[in-house]
Amino acid sequence: MNIDTVCQTKDKNIADEWGALSVPIYQTATFAHKGLGESTGFDYTRMQNPTRQQLEYVVNKLEHGTETMAFASGMASITAVMELFSTGDHIIMDSDLYGGSVRLFSMIGKSREIDFCSGELYKGDYESLFTERTKAVYLETPTNPMMNVTDIEKLAKETKKRGVLLIVDNTFLSPYNQNPLDLGADIVIHSGTKFLGGHHDTIGGFVVVKDETLAEKLRYIYKTTGAGLSPFDSWLILRGIRTLSIRMERAQRNALEIARFLQTNKHVKRVIYPGLKEHPGHEIMKRQSRGFGAIITFEVDSKERVEKILKGTELVYFAESLGGTETLITYPITQTHADVPAEVLKRNNINDRVLRLSVGIEDSKDLINDLKNVLDCVL
């Protein structure tokens, strides 16, 4: 079944006697039993809820998993996955990650004495990073915000050989563009807040796995720690997913046009978008992804220009987040990456002139005009 169709599929196990096409918001905490040992399959919303189950069904199909769990946020899903590890375990994390993940790993690294080490996984020379205690490798590709691309299949061969879990945060591309489980990853994470929800109106997260034992362990953590997504938010993300393919198509088409425009502007010093042929990860992405996403990182000529851009755009909003219908601009150094240590920022070339765009589905000419106005104005 084509992905455009998968976005519209329904879980046949969710009975609906009225034929509702939209699975209703089952706003209930609990479910009545007919008698001893007779459950409808739903007992208590922390464990299961029909609206959430429909959402998990669709995301599971989109990511080619065996089991998907929907969480109250992307960070809640990462936190649940981290419950798989304990004191003394060693985890290799990519050196360029979402700032919230870096903060979480630093927090649990200290409190639970899990040993996180970081490496530039996109470079491919990760062998020396593994130790006898290594239990997992954690990465995003392309990374946030530097758009480094790691060859997932190649890394998966290494982790499989060593019996180490490969965890991929697939938020930036969404399952529309990339399916890490098919490339050998063991766990896929999403912030459902971004492309899956797609409208900047709710927060959610997902964990998707293929292996049944791992699925069982994570389901147990899920129901025990209780960070499941609410019925209403499940419904919102379901609604978002119905248009995932057309939103992604438009957003990434716009992104390529905007990236090309930025390259021609004299106040822009660097444009990092993996859809550009000169991007070092372009060829790998052509192999492992179906599209290049809608996130562009670029560097302008001065901090004053940054201030002008953040204050001056009319259509592009200065706001944290990505993956929605409106175009957003963020300033990684004070927003998403505020908690990333200075030496890591320096190594990743994230300075006070770097901006990140999440391109939406507006008309690209209007967006380009909006950016042109602030880029070309006199400071």
Ligand SMILES: *Cc1c(COP(=O)(O)O)cnc(C)c1O
């Ligand atoms: C936003 C984001 C997260 C965190 O998700 P929340 O839904 O905000 O908790 C994790 N990873 C990436 C790549 C993100 O962009």
